[in-house]
Amino acid sequence: MPKAIASIPWKRDRKWLTPFNVISIVTLIAGLMILYVRFTQGLGSVTNLSQQFPWGFWIGFDVITGVALAGGAYVICFVVVIMRLEKYHSILRVTVLNGFLAYVFYSGALLLDLGRPWHIMNPLIGNSFGYNSVMFLVAWHFFVYTCALFIEFSPAIAEWAHFEKLRKFLAGLTLATVILGFTISMLHQSGLGALFLMAKPKIHPLWYSEYLPLLFFVSSIYAGLSMIIFEGTISHRIFNNLIGEKTHHAHDEIVLGLAKGAAVTMFVYYFFQAFILLHDGERWKLINGFWGFWYLLEIVGFVLIPCFMYAYGVRNRKFAVIKVAAILTVLGIILNRLNITLIAFNWYAADRYYPSWQEIVVTLMVVFIEVWVFRWFVTRMPVFSKD
Amino acid sequence: MGLQMVRYSHAGVFQGLRKGRVVEYYSYVNIFEQKGAAYILLLSFLVLAILFIRYLTVPEKKNPNAEKGGSPSAKKKSFIAD
Numbered sequence: 430m431p432k433a434i435a436s437i438p439w440k441r442d443r444k445w446l447t448p449f450n451v452i453s454i455v456t457l458i459a460g461l462m463i464l465y466v467r468f469t470q471g472l473g474s475v476t477n478l479s480q481q482f483p484w485g486f487w488i489g490f491d492v493i494t495g496v497a498l499a500g501g502a503y504v505i506c507f508v509v510v511i512m513r514l515e516k517y518h519s520i521l522r523v524t525v526l527n528g529f530l531a532y533v534f535y536s537g538a539l540l541l542d543l544g545r546p547w548h549i550m551n552p553l554i555g556n557s558f559g560y561n562s563v564m565f566l567v568a569w570h571f572f573v574y575t576c577a578l579f580i581e582f583s584p585a586i587a588e589w590a591h592f593e594k595l596r597k598f599l600a601g602l603t604l605a606t607v608i609l610g611f612t613i614s615m616l617h618q619s620g621l622g623a624l625f626l627m628a629k630p631k632i633h634p635l636w637y638s639e640y641l642p643l644l645f646f647v648s649s650i651y652a653g654l655s656m657i658i659f660e661g662t663i664s665h666r667i668f669n670n671l672i673g674e675k676t677h678h679a680h681d682e683i684v685l686g687l688a689k690g691a692a693v694t695m696f697v698y699y700f701f702q703a704f705i706l707l708h709d710g711e712r713w714k715l716i717n718g719f720w721g722f723w724y725l726l727e728i729v730g731f732v733l734i735p736c737f738m739y740a741y742g743v744r745n746r747k748f749a750v751i752k753v754a755a756i757l758t759v760l761g762i763i764l765n766r767l768n769i770t771l772i773a774f775n776w777y778a779a780d781r782y783y784p785s786w787q788e789i790v791v792t793l794m795v796v797f798i799e800v801w802v803f804r805w806f807v808t809r810m811p812v813f814s815k816d
Numbered sequence: 817m818g819l820q821m822v823r824y825s826h827a828g829v830f831q832g833l834r835k836g837r838v839v840e841y842y843s844y845v846n847i848f849e850q851k852g853a854a855y856i857l858l859l860s861f862l863v864l865a866i867l868f869i870r871y872l873t874v875p876e877k878k879n880p881n882a883e884k885g886g887s888p889s890a891k892k893k894s895f896i897a898d
Binding site (some may be wrong): 507565689692696697700704707740743 | 858
């Protein structure tokens with residue numbers, strides 16, 4: 430056993446048979462069995478997908494929502510490496526690791542949804558692919574950004590393996606990869622929104638807008654920041670022994686800074702939505718009725734209210750309020766992305782799409798595997814700041 | 817006037833038929849009537865954004881860490897870092 434592993438107190442003290450481990454292992458086994466059926470008997474055997482609803486829960490939640498919630502990585506990289514705000518340096522590695530794993534697992538979940546998964550290489554090798562399509566851009570951006578996140582995290586791996594020269598070399602690449610990663614992130618976060626521009630007749634007018642790419646990009650900023658607050662709170666409790674004293678004390682100030690950033694971005698996003706609603710006079714008339722109330726619930730309940738909760742929490746240093754706001758914001762992003770991809774998609778159709786239990790189990794499996802891999806990394810490698 | 821409108825061309829410009837010939841004519845669009853609400857919203861955003869950011873900027877007395885800063889230069893540094 431390497432010395433670094435033996436020296437981590439977390440591993441020695443923890444019980445193996447915890448509720449999380451039991452639930453996640455059961456889900457993992459069930460998910461693998463479902464995937465076996467999916468790959469041997471086809472998508473129709475385990476999903477409720479159809480010609481009318483070709484994109485289901487796996488795309489709507491895993492890919493579209495997962496990538497938005499992973500937006501914290503590019504925001505924190507930009508803030509620390511480009512803007513030189515050292516206050517957030519202690520959460521850089523853990524955020525990059527979270528982002529990297531999110532991209533690997535959530536965008537990797539795309540493989541499950543492809544009828545012929547081996548064709549996923551086509552955009553990369555330029556085989557029979559439309560170079561002008563948004564999907565081509567998103568595929569390349571996912572690939573390049575995942576590589577960039579791996580390079581940004583790689584100094585931690587080199588440090589763990591005691592390759593000092595390699596660590597220095599990889600650390601020297603950080604600035605270039607952050608600039609590349611930030612640029613590409615902006616483009617593919619908005620690119621995911623651009624994917625839905627071609628589905629104008631299918632998406633309810635309250636959610637469809639020509640500004641969808643901009644809305645996706647702006648919302649990914651506060652989604653990422655809220656996810657850092659949410660994950661950071663859990664990590665701080667579970668991996669308490671791995672976090673240095675100085676970082677532990679700085680955590681509150683970091684949370685306040687992140688909450689402030691999220692509040693401002695949400696404020697801007699809310700006004701973007703209001704402008705879009707007013708810009709087209711016809712859209713305003715749709716606010717009455719079920720879809721209008723559903724839209725207002727998303728915008729007021731999960732954008733405006735958490736925004737004010739963040740502001741109140743920052744102003745009065747109420748960390749409980751900030752944490753509740755972070756949870757509401759994450760739920761709001763999930764609701765927004767599911768509205769665009771599933772709920773308000775083909776909203777007029779008589780036969781609605783509901784995810785099958787198999788789709789939900791496989792999604793949970795993907796989430797649990799990510800948590801397991803994250804735990805493997807942080808208990809072995811120098812991810813949390815030791816200062 | 818014997819003018820028959822054929823189609824709307826672009827903002828404020830119409831094409832019509834007069835005595836069998838296609839003619840182009842202009843009409844004034846009251847942008848304040850059309851976009852009044854959007855302008856009010858934009859102006860209110862500008863005002864509210866300033867107020868919101870001012871609200872978010874925590875005063876010194878509410879931040880216990882700021883009191884430890886001491887010198888004006890230290891306070892200035894912490895302001896930049898935030």
